[in-house]
Amino acid sequence: MNPSIENIKHILVIGSGAMGSQIGMVAALAGYRVTVQDIAEDMLARAKEQLTSRMQANVAKGRASQEDADAALGRLTFSTDLAAAAATADFVIEAATERLELKQHIFTQLGELTPAHAILATNSSTLGSSKVAEASGRPQQVCNMHFFNPALVMKCVEVVRNEATSQATVDTTLELARRFGKEPVLINREIPGFVANRLMGAIQKEALALHAAGIATLEDIDTTAKTALGHPMGPFELMDMVGLDVIDFIAQATYAETNDDADRPNPAITNLVARGRLGRKSGRGWYDYQ
Ligand code: CAA
Numbered sequence: 001m002n003p004s005i006e007n008i009k010h011i012l013v014i015g016s017g018a019m020g021s022q023i024g025m026v027a028a029l030a031g032y033r034v035t036v037q038d039i040a041e042d043m044l045a046r047a048k049e050q051l052t053s054r055m056q057a058n059v060a061k062g063r064a065s066q067e068d069a070d071a072a073l074g075r076l077t078f079s080t081d082l083a084a085a086a087a088t089a090d091f092v093i094e095a096a097t098e099r100l101e102l103k104q105h106i107f108t109q110l111g112e113l114t115p116a117h118a119i120l121a122t123n124s125s126t127l128g129s130s131k132v133a134e135a136s137g138r139p140q141q142v143c144n145m146h147f148f149n150p151a152l153v154m155k156c157v158e159v160v161r162n163e164a165t166s167q168a169t170v171d172t173t174l175e176l177a178r179r180f181g182k183e184p185v186l187i188n189r190e191i192p193g194f195v196a197n198r199l200m201g202a203i204q205k206e207a208l209a210l211h212a213a214g215i216a217t218l219e220d221i222d223t224t225a226k227t228a229l230g231h232p233m234g235p236f237e238l239m240d241m242v243g244l245d246v247i248d249f250i251a252q253a254t255y256a257e258t259n260d261d262a263d264r265p266n267p268a269i270t271n272l273v274a275r276g277r278l279g280r281k282s283g284r285g286w287y288d289y290q
Contacts, residue, residue, distance in 0.1 A: 003090050003091070003117040003118070003119065003172065004172065005172050005175045005176060005179070007090060007117070008032070008090040008091050008172070008176060009032070009033060009090055010032070010033045010034075010035070010088050010089050010090050010091075011024075011027045011032045011033070011034045011035075011089065011090070011091045011092075011093065012034075012035050012037060012085050012086060012089035012091070012092045012093070012114075013027070013034060013035070013036045013037070013092075013093045013094075013095060014037050014038075014082070014092065014093070014094045014095060014096050014106060015036075015037075015038060015094065015095035015096040015097070015123075016036050016037075016038040016040075016043045016044050016046075016047040016078065017043065017047075017095065017097075018149060018150070018151075019095045019123055019147060019149060019151055020036060020038070020047070020093075020095035020096075020123070021036060021047035021050065021051055022051075022147075022150055022151035022152045023093055023095055023123065023147050023151050024036040024047075024051075024076055025051045025054070025055075025072070025076065025151075025152060026147075026151055026152060026180050026181070026182075027093075027180060028072045028073070028075040028076040029072045029181075030179050030180045030181060031075070032075065033075050033077075034075055034076050034077070035076075035077045035078075035079055035085040035089070036076065036077070036078050036079070037078075037079050037080065037081070037082050037085050038078075038080065039080060040080075041080060044078040044079070044080065045078075047078065048076075048078050051073070051076070052073060054152065055069040055072065055073055056069070082109060082113065083113050086109070086110060086113035086114045087113060087114070087115075088115070089114050089115070089118050090115070090117065090118055090119075091118060091119050091121070091172075091176060092110055092114060092118060092119070092120045092121065093121050093122075093123055093145055094106055094107070094110075094120070094121065094122045094123060094124075095122075095123040095147075098124060098125075098126055098127065098246075098249055098253070100127055100131060100132075103122065103124065103127060103131070103132050104131070104132055104135045105135075106132075107120060107122075107132040107133075107135040107136040107142070108135045108136070108137075110136055111135065111136040111137035111138060112137075116138070118141070119141045119142075119143075119169055119172060119173060120136050120138070120141060120142050121142070121143055121144065121145035121173060122142075122143075122144050122145070123144070123145060123146055123147055124144060124146070125146055125193070125194065125197055125250060126192065126193070126197075126249065126250050126253040126254065127253070128144065128160065128162055128190030129142045129143050129144045129160065129162045129165070129190075130162035130163065130164070130190055133162055133164055133165075139162070139164035139165075140164050140165060140166040140169060141165075141166065141169050142162065142164070142165065142169070143159060143160060143161050143162065143165045143169055143170065143173055144158065144159065144160035144162075144187075144190075144194070145157060145158075145159055145173055145176075145177065146158040146159075146160065146194060146196075147182075148196065149241065149242055155181075155182055155183045156182065156183060156184075156185065156196060157177040157180070157182045157183075157184040157185070158184070158185055158187050158194045158195060158196060159173045159174050159177065159184050159185070159186050159187065160186075160187040160190060160194055161186070161187070161188060161189075162190055170186065174186065192253065192254040192257045192258055192263075193250065193254055197250060200238070201250070201251070201254075203225070203235050204235045204238075204239060204247070204266075205266070207221050207225075207234075207235035207236065208235075208266050208268060208269075211236075211268075212268065218234075218236045218286055218287070221234060221235065221236065222234020222235065222236050222237050236286040236287070237286075237287070239269070239279065239285065239286060240279035240280050240285035240286050240287055240289075241279065241280055242279070243278055243279045243280075243281055244269050244272050244273050244277065244278050244279045244285050244286075245273050245278045245279075247269055248265055248269050248270055248273050251263065251264075251265035251266065251269070252265050272285060272286070
């Protein structure tokens with residue numbers, strides 16, 4: 001049983017990290033009532049603070065009226081109570097830590113706690129929804145809905161169907177992404193990295209090889225991507241923004257699935273992660289931000 005797009009009123013986002021919090025804000029800005037749920041109170045408090053200051057910046061830049069910003073923030077609730085939020089959720093976007101057992105546990109709970117009509121989507125960039133579909137007890141209503149960092153800005157949403165996903169689930173998820181102001185694309189089959197991360201990975205791989213061979217500096221490779229190819233950021237800047245731990249995790253997960261030598265994680269990145277250089281969020285990555 002699927003909700004039609006018109007019946008989606010309350011959206012539950014699980015996880016209040018960089019992705020979950022901004023996805024929640026995107027949905028609230030589109031007029032939906034949203035609950036961002038997390039087990040960690042401090043994460044929720046930080047998410048609320050960051051989103052409030054983003055909305056204030058939008059008002060200061062003349063991008064939004066104070067009234068609209070307040071209304072959007074007013075539609076957003078931050079909570080640790082999964083059962084209460086799930087009980088009235090029409091659409092769930094799970095953006096928790098990328099651990100399969102954790103996600104399976106969450107989807108089992110969602111299957112028990114949400115109304116039967118609710119669609120259960122995962123924002124995972126690495127785990128296809130087929131891995132959590134059975135746990136939910138309603139595999140036909142499960143898919144990936146993959147946003148990009150920063151989710152408030154990036155237009156793309158990859159909607160990835162698994163073999164059990166119904167056409168109605170795909171159609172409703174695509175339409176919801178459009179109502180969020182995004183430009184969704186449909187990925188017809190689960191494949192590690194979907195489309196965007198495969199494209200990004202190919203560029204990063206070449207950038208890493210050029211750098212390792214001493215052909216050009218980090219800065220010059222990044223500058224070339226921007227000034228010759230029109231990319232908004234160079235590959236090393238982008239890795240630092242996404243997080244080198246995230247990049248490494250994507251590579252490890254892809255390699256575990258394909259076992260293809262070409263997908264082997266890059267040791268330079270694994271090394272930086274081991275030294276705590278995770279990118280912008282830790283103050284140091286390829287570049288120093290301190
Ligand atoms: N969160 C929210 N909004 C942000 C932001 C952030 N972290 N960073 C910038 N913005 C907003 C700014 O507020 C600004 O908004 P206004 O237009 O309303 O003023 C707008 O974005 C432009 O920002 P700036 O002028 O400061 O800087 P910019 O023009 O360089 O844009 C950028 C910043 C949007 C991040 C741009 O550099 C960009 O598009 N970079 C590439 C990002 C990218 O490739 N993302 C995909 C990563 S891969 C991924 O996410 C998938 C995965 O699974 C890992």
